[in-house]
Amino acid sequence: MTIQPDSLAGTASATGVHGFEVFSNEAVADGVWRMRCHTPVASLIAPGQFVNVAVPGDSAHILRIPLSFSVAQATSQTLELVYAVVGEGTRRLSCMRVGDTSTMVGPCGNGWALPTHEGRALLVAGGVGLPPIVACARMLAEASVGFDVIVGAQTSAKHVEYLLDELRRLAPDEGCDCARKVLVCTDDGTLGTRGFTTDVMADLIADRPYAQAYTCGPTPMMAGVARLCAKRDIACQASLERMMGCGFGACSCCNVALVAGGYALCCKDGPVFDAREVVW
Ligand SMILES: Cc1cc2nc3c(=O)[nH]c(=O)nc-3n(C[C@H](O)[C@H](O)[C@H](O)COP(=O)(O)OP(=O)(O)OC[C@H]3O[C@@H](n4cnc5c(N)ncnc54)[C@H](O)[C@@H]3O)c2cc1C
Numbered sequence: 001m002t003i004q005p006d007s008l009a010g011t012a013s014a015t016g017v018h019g020f021e022v023f024s025n026e027a028v029a030d031g032v033w034r035m036r037c038h039t040p041v042a043s044l045i046a047p048g049q050f051v052n053v054a055v056p057g058d059s060a061h062i063l064r065i066p067l068s069f070s071v072a073q074a075t076s077q078t079l080e081l082v083y084a085v086v087g088e089g090t091r092r093l094s095c096m097r098v099g100d101t102s103t104m105v106g107p108c109g110n111g112w113a114l115p116t117h118e119g120r121a122l123l124v125a126g127g128v129g130l131p132p133i134v135a136c137a138r139m140l141a142e143a144s145v146g147f148d149v150i151v152g153a154q155t156s157a158k159h160v161e162y163l164l165d166e167l168r169r170l171a172p173d174e175g176c177d178c179a180r181k182v183l184v185c186t187d188d189g190t191l192g193t194r195g196f197t198t199d200v201m202a203d204l205i206a207d208r209p210y211a212q213a214y215t216c217g218p219t220p221m222m223a224g225v226a227r228l229c230a231k232r233d234i235a236c237q238a239s240l241e242r243m244m245g246c247g248f249g250a251c252s253c254c255n256v257a258l259v260a261g262g263y264a265l266c267c268k269d270g271p272v273f274d275a276r277e278v279v280w
């Protein structure tokens with residue numbers, strides 16, 4: 001099920017167009033869906049990389065949908081995508097049924113890197129920035145890096161409960177309070193602390209040292225996380241979002257302005273960037 005078209009020549013060696021077959025697709029929170037599919041990408045993709053998914057059924061919509069993943073199981077060739085239905089493409093994605101097939105370009109971009117300094121990591125996720133943060137947590141757990149996670153959503157119904165449970169399971173048992181490791185907040189106070197992830201983070205970093213932060217979510221949130229990290233000299237990796245066309249560096253529509261001047265491509269140079277290098 002793998003095609004390697006000429007148009008992808010020169011991109012990361014494993015990037016290609018791969019088939020996928022849906023084996024489940026259901027709502028997991030208010031406006032948020034989980035699709036699980038079989039695809040060879042599952043054995044190629046690394047935490048923080050993404051796929052660019054073609055949704056079948058409407059020839060007027062030619063653009064693929066860039067999506068991160070929460071789980072990739074190489075042995076069963078299973079990929080799990082968690083996505084918010086926000087427009088026509090994701091609405092049609094939510095209509096795909098068990099047994100439906102299509103293609104995805106992947107693995108795309110560069111993912112999370114393990115911390116280069118010893119110390120604790122802090123993960124900060126907002127909204128549907130959560131899937132790549134779950135993949136990051138699994139990467140850190142496998143490398144025995146201790147971490148805490150802050151997960152924010154607008155309201156309780158938008159929190160993806162099973163992913164919160166997965167994070168609690170992944171957070172290593174260090175004999176301390178689990179609630180301190182997975183901190184949940186909502187804008188309206190209906191679950192966890194009332195307030196933004198950055199409010200929770202400001203309190204947390206005031207009394208606990210961190211070597212590395214990882215963040216994915218709305219751009220203003222990630223800008224706030226980057227500012228807090230800069231003040232405390234905490235290294236910070238951020239997974240950026242841009243509107244995307246090709247997903248592999250051919251159309252130049254996903255520019256990210258750099259502090260050093262010039263632009264990087266979110267799809268090819270990112271989506272994960274060193275937060276200090278990005279103009280927020
Ligand atoms: C690298 C990457 C990883 C992503 N991972 C996830 C994920 O795991 N889960 C998830 O729910 N979403 C993710 N997104 C966002 C997702 O791609 C968009 O929500 C989706 O493309 C919207 O398509 P649509 O046709 O439904 O909406 P459209 O009708 O195209 O647009 C609806 C709304 O979504 C906004 N939008 C469209 N495309 C993007 C985009 N690429 N980035 C940000 N906003 C967009 C539009 O401005 C508009 O407000 C990711 C985006 C990128 C770039």
Ligand code: FES
Nearest residue numbers: 245247251252267
């Ligand atoms: S999406 Fe085409 S260059 Fe990035």
